[in-house]
Amino acid sequence: MDQPHTTAGATALGGGSxxxxxxxxxxxxxxxxxxxxxxxxxxxxxxALGAAKLIEPxxxxxxxxxxxRYQLRLAARARELVDQGTPLEAACRIIVLEDQLAEALRIxxxxxxxxxx
Numbered sequence: 001m002d003q004p005h006t007t008a009g010a011t012a013l014g015g016g017s018x019x020x021x022x023x024x025x026x027x028x029x030x031x032x033x034x035x036x037x038x039x040x041x042x043x044x045x046x047x048a049l050g051a052a053k054l055i056e057p058x059x060x061x062x063x064x065x066x067x068x069r070y071q072l073r074l075a076a077r078a079r080e081l082v083d084q085g086t087p088l089e090a091a092c093r094i095i096v097l098e099d100q101l102a103e104a105l106r107i108x109x110x111x112x113x114x115x116x117x
Contacts (some may be wrong), residue, residue: 028068029066032066040079041075049078052092053092
């Protein structure tokens with residue numbers, strides 16, 4: 001499954017100013033433990049999302065998984081669907097399709113604005 005959103009490689013774990021990182025939803029600011037705690041899931045759930053190719057965490061210099069705010073939003077949506085009884089693989093596919101639809105709608109809206117309609 002393709003990851004629905006690309007992550008910023010240049011500021012992955014350094015570079016850019018602190019202000020840029022605060023505003024960058026792709027900056028991998030959260031450790032696995034912090035991410036799991038924030039979402040109320042286990043680290044195994046986050047690893048399963050990685051195995052399903054929904055989110056691919058960045059790796060710190062020491063090899064530790066690091067998650068961005070965008071990835072946490074995807075993981076939270078996955079948890080919501082799984083809690084409702086959706087199998088993990090199906091939940092991941094739904095999220096990818098939702099993300100693709102949202103992007104298509106944004107592109108369509110910007111084209112209409114540019115065309116003045």
